[in-house]
Amino acid sequence: MKDYTQDTLCVQAGWHPATGESRIPSICQSTTFFYGDSRAMADCFDLKSEGYFYSRLANPTVAAFEGKVAALDGGAAAVACASGMSALTMAALTVAGAGDNILCSQSVYGGTFNLFGTTLPKLGIECRFFDPDDSAEHISALADEHTKFIFAETIANPSMVVLDFAKIAAVAKEHGLLFIADNTLATPVLCRPREFGADITIYSTSKYLEGHAAALGGMIVDEGTFTFKGNARYPSFNTPDESYHGLVYADLNVPFATKCRAQLIRDAGAIMAPMNAYLSFLGCDTLALRMARHSENAKKIAAYLAAHPKVAWVKHPSLPDNKYRALAEKYLPKGQGGMLSFGINGGIEKCRAFMESLELITQETHVADVRSSVLHPASTTHRQLSEHELEMAGVPANLIRLSVGIEDADDIVADLENALKRV
Numbered sequence: 126m127k128d129y130t131q132d133t134l135c136v137q138a139g140w141h142p143a144t145g146e147s148r149i150p151s152i153c154q155s156t157t158f159f160y161g162d163s164r165a166m167a168d169c170f171d172l173k174s175e176g177y178f179y180s181r182l183a184n185p186t187v188a189a190f191e192g193k194v195a196a197l198d199g200g201a202a203a204v205a206c207a208s209g210m211s212a213l214t215m216a217a218l219t220v221a222g223a224g225d226n227i228l229c230s231q232s233v234y235g236g237t238f239n240l241f242g243t244t245l246p247k248l249g250i251e252c253r254f255f256d257p258d259d260s261a262e263h264i265s266a267l268a269d270e271h272t273k274f275i276f277a278e279t280i281a282n283p284s285m286v287v288l289d290f291a292k293i294a295a296v297a298k299e300h301g302l303l304f305i306a307d308n309t310l311a312t313p314v315l316c317r318p319r320e321f322g323a324d325i326t327i328y329s330t331s332k333y334l335e336g337h338a339a340a341l342g343g344m345i346v347d348e349g350t351f352t353f354k355g356n357a358r359y360p361s362f363n364t365p366d367e368s369y370h371g372l373v374y375a376d377l378n379v380p381f382a383t384k385c386r387a388q389l390i391r392d393a394g395a396i397m398a399p400m401n402a403y404l405s406f407l408g409c410d411t412l413a414l415r416m417a418r419h420s421e422n423a424k425k426i427a428a429y430l431a432a433h434p435k436v437a438w439v440k441h442p443s444l445p446d447n448k449y450r451a452l453a454e455k456y457l458p459k460g461q462g463g464m465l466s467f468g469i470n471g472g473i474e475k476c477r478a479f480m481e482s483l484e485l486i487t488q489e490t491h492v493a494d495v496r497s498s499v500l501h502p503a504s505t506t507h508r509q510l511s512e513h514e515l516e517m518a519g520v521p522a523n524l525i526r527l528s529v530g531i532e533d534a535d536d537i538v539a540d541l542e543n544a545l546k547r548v
């Protein structure tokens with residue numbers, strides 16, 4: 126289905142029923158699958174033939190959602206996980222192990238910062254952070270023969286840095302290094318990382334893809350672009366996997382997705398539940414419509430806030446004076462999504478007064494669903510940090526993260542207007 130546009134793929138990809146089958150995927154709520162013939166089952170185990178045998182490895186409802194996201198991304202295969210965090214963990218462990226290192230933008234989601242900066246080092250994987258605004262030469266100098274991938278977010282959460290794909294892809298190419306992009310806040314509707322050099326794309330489907338704050342999920346898309354065969358950096362892809370009857374992953378069609386599922390998902394069990402896959406599949410039907418509306422609403426609201434005397438600054442790539450405007454025009458021409466951050470003149474108390482006066486927009490530890498929501502990191506997710514530490518983390522005390530929903534933009538503006546009056 127690769128020739129259709131995103132609008133069509135959102136609705137049509139991933140599920141093609143045979144005569145008499147359900148029009149949308151049904152929830153296949155079963156751990157296991159029946160086989161009358163032990164040889165047929167053995168062939169599945171050996172990856173010689175395709176078939177479902179245990180839902181820790183594959184399940185028809187989950188496969189439908191995987192197929193839809195792979196098609197939207199233009200990728201070769203996708204592996205669904207229990208959450209965005211488990212997708213990141215599984216992707217990292219598919220290529221990296223003790224003694225290896227990874228390169229990661231320092232402007233990433235807090236959970237990713239913890240996973241790569243604190244948890245993976247406990248397993249012997251060193252994380253080398255770089256400033257996404259650094260030069261290619263500077264970033265390139267961090268890589269050595271033990272580096273396994275380079276990682277960054279298309280639109281960083283919550284710093285709103287837009288990724289310079291060409292720069293990171295050049296570093297990856299120079300070293301024959303895998304480039305992994307987290308495309309959660311852009312979605313495949315606004316940006317396809319594959320077209321700009323990413324080899325693996327990660328999604329927290331808990332955000333825009335599912336879209337309704339109903340189900341957690343993660344997705345790893347193997348774009349089918351990376352050549353592991355003969356690349357000395359990746360011995361685990363070029364030598365037999367003894368835990369899989371001597372399979373050499375580099376010889377397969379989609380080495381990364383296959384190794385990830387056959388080895389990591391098998392061993393860690395971080396799979397997506399059929400019910401969550403079903404909800405996420407349905408949510409994705411309207412992704413293209415929703416992303417257009419989120420982007421349009423956020424653009425209006427960013428402009429409104431930027432002109433407000435009580436607002437110190439606003440970050441959204443749609444604003445003409447935004448630092449990342451040129452990158453947004455290059456990589457996100459269809460829209461820049463619904464996330465924005467802004468600062469209120471004055472300190473934490475002013476922010477609290479503002480937050481408490483909102484009526485329509487609710488306070489939530491979630492972003493990127495249909496309803497507008499706000500979070501004040503300094504008094505919630507980052508409350509243990511001092512003002513100085515907040516500045517260092519790029520989260521000033523007056524920062525408010527606003528996830529603009531698909532309500533009427535005028536209603537959202539009226540709510541903001543009313544709350545700003547009380548500050």
Ligand SMILES: *Cc1c(COP(=O)(O)O)cnc(C)c1O
Pocket residue numbers: 208209210211234236237278282307309310329330331332341342343
């Ligand atoms: C939310 C988020 C994650 C983590 O996803 P979960 O589904 O909450 O585990 C990872 N990356 C980005 C960019 C996110 O916004």
